[in-house]
Amino acid sequence: MSQESGARTLISQAQLRRGKGRFVYWTLLTLVVLGFTLAFVGPLYWMVTGALKTGQEIAQTPPTLWPKDPDFSNYTDAWSNLNLAKLLFNTFYYAAGAVLFQLVLDTAAAYALSKLRPILGNVILGAMLATLMIPAIVLVVPQYVTVIDLPFAHVNMLDSPFAIWLPLVANAFNIFLLKRFFDSIPDELMAAAQVDGAGPLRTLWSIILPMSRPILGVVSIFAVTYVWKDFLWPKLVMPSPETRTVSVGIYAFSGGSSMNEIVAASVIAAIPTVVIFLIFQRNIMSGLTAGSVKG
Template sequence: MTALDQAPRTRTTARTTVPRRPGPLADTDRGILSVSDTRRRSVRVTARLTHTVLLVSLILVGLGPILWLAKSAITPTQDTLREPLALWPNGVDWSNLAEAWTRTDIDKFFLNTVIVAVGVWVVQVVVATTAGYALSVLRPRYGKIVSGLVLATLFVPSIVLLVPLYLTIVQPPLLGQSLINTFWAVWLPAGANAFNVLLVTRFFDSLPREVFEAARMDGAGPYRLFWSIVLPMSKPIIGVVSVFAVIGAWKDFLWPMLVLKNPDLQPLSVRLPQLQQFIELDVFLAALAISTVIPIVLFIIFQRLFLNGAGMGGAVKG
């Protein structure tokens, strides 16, 4: 073969190996400002200044109240009333924290809050996962009707259900004994959360059906399928439901106040506002600061447990 016959092939090979220069449409990371705009000093300075102002504004709006509470917790009452935004004009009073811890019995009410939050978390996770498994994986004949009824409950205002729910707790069916002043009065109603059920159902709908069919062919029954296959694949959605459950139980005020009338059983969200009229302002703010810091620290410690987890982790073994 002559050199002329090989030349086109050589040119073709060289043409395919040379990388193409990206055109103007190949830049997938392009934002509001183009590359030519960002090269201009005035545009670049304006964009950075705008980003800085927005970041500072978000910090002030999001962290401003928490930072002010932390500052006021160690500030005397008179300084807080006279100059609420000043940074300790007459010094720092660290004794507010110790007095708030001893006078308000935060440790006892914090334990009550943890008990309420853990119970609500367990009930909501159990109800949401089992209901979502039944509606999405088992798929009963009237599953769509049940899903529609569950969805319809989201349109009913919670305040409308307050009186019937309270009467049910006072005279629960089949038990014959009131649940008032028991933690069950907070735990059991928390399980009736239609949002969590629909959220978990939609997540189960996205799971691969091939894994379920393979497990059934290997002889796995409904309970084994739920425990060994579905739950290990559901770590992300369980983490989301866990965060919603813990945060909702921690900040809930109205329902625990109605069903937990005994002060020894009340959580922080209920007991601290009742103690406000009996203690000084600086001690009360210190108690609020302590009750705010505790859940933040716990969430930072256990955030991986709540949020991490691979969707297919543990479902299939090689």
């Protein structure tokens, strides 16, 4: 049996070779691709071109596909009037801290559950995964109560970056993702390291982490994008104008700024995450699929 005849597809190769079958197939494929492209790229296109329009042109119905008189000064006005430099710096700072805390603590937890196998490790992992079934909005109130009065220490962490960093550390999804990758690393490497006299920490640093760069990159990107797009939690725990994130800052200035400036600020705020995705999209896919096949 040839490789072509053994492959199972929705439409057979014989039907694709016929004139009508080939026409129908490529027509449907083109329509589907165009539909998804419009669904994802359409809002981005409206946002970028909307920042070049006047306030009246943005609000008019039906909307124009391209600005009648593009005004690029809206971007510079948004940058200066909304203090985007400070907002972007705050967000970068919070995102970098979130990456550091998650890489250190979540990696340690996943390594312990995967390779050190503590007593009741499966029970602990099951309890962590069970928290994924709880809606995030339900946890806002208890987390906020904890932040304004940290148990035992009795410290108020409002306007402190730890109010954003510490809740992100308890990320069951990232711990599970890291554990699944660590499970795919052969135990023979651990045994060989022990024979050479390496302890658990030395093995983690010299063997496990260098092999885990793809999944560590995925966890880092997830942490950055989560901090960048989050709105409700930073709005609650960062009430001071000096500590706001970019999403909270744009919302705070929206009442006294024109619509085109707000749209331009949204475009500027979205650029870093889009660039990160375009640069690291291959790393994201390879990290998500790494460790899924063993053998």
